[in-house]
Amino acid sequence: MKILVIEDEPALAGSILSYFKGEGNVCEHAADFNSATGKIELYTYDCILLDLGLPGGDGLQLLSRIKEMNKKDGVLIISARHSLDDRLSGLDMGADDYLVKPFHLSELKSRVSAIVRRKNFDGGNIIIFNEVKIDVAAMKVTINEKPIVLTKKEFDLLVYFLSNKNKVVTKNAMVEHLWGDQIDLSDDFDFIYTHVKNLKKKFAEAGARDYLRSVYGIGYKFSDR
Incomplete structure (x- = not known):
């Protein structure tokens, strides 16, 4: 899989990148709104892990941009925002899933794999x-x-x-x-x-x-x- 991790917290971003790279995936990282925007506009990913609170802008703006461009990349929101309204907003705007921090990396992997299967292979292994x-x-x-x-x-x-x-x-x-x-x-x-x-x-x-x-x-x- 090719994954983009949009996360400004260095320790968490490093853990996610190490985990997925260790599984043999291709991973890229963006730590702020502007660099994330550049990668999204230039490249295509199997799944984008999207934090909502980013330096320079809000993750939901990035989600809106992805949908405006009619990109087919899977989007999994990873956020400390845990209210029902936040979850519904993200899902209603087109995110494929929403995972509240903190989380286990094994669960993150399962969520990402499920999104990719749904996007590419009708949900099957x-x-x-x-x-x-x-x-x-x-x-x-x-x-x-x-x-x-x-x-x-x-x-x-x-x-x-x-x-x-x-x-x-x-x-x-x-x-x-x-x-x-x-x-x-x-x-x-x-x-x-x-x-x-x-x-x-x-x-x-x-x-x-x-x-x-x-x-x-x-x-x-x-x-x-």
Whole structure:
């Protein structure tokens, strides 16, 4: 998953980032209203963790901006505001969930995972695409009921393709999703070709159809059409 943590309290932000990065996710951080606005306008995330009380502005203004832009990013409000009115305001404005501080990181992870499943896969842990079956929670992939072994990046790439199946995905979008801010560390995207080539090879060895096609000069498309 690609997650944006919008939180101005350093200790809490650090704990959240360490926890989710330790699970293999791509995480970015914004500590104030302006930097959060810049990231939201530039990038796309599976889930945005949104604190309401931020230096420079209110989190609900950011939520409103997300909806104005018609972005599909999941939004989980994390706030010390615990009144019913605050919760209803956030949910009515389009947040997917609302979690009151303090909270256990394990519960936060469960809430985030549920939002991503609802957004991308109709709420389920299992993705089935013809002979391909993916258990998202267990990170297991089978083809024709036989397991195949993928690296973490290959698995994330496959899930990303399936969540965007029948669409052309640009190389830039793939790198942003899988590496986040680290996209700026590379001048070219040759490593994306390597991951795609390895994924195609493992699919072929397992007897799967060739669903992954290159779109010259743009990126890739995962489709059975």
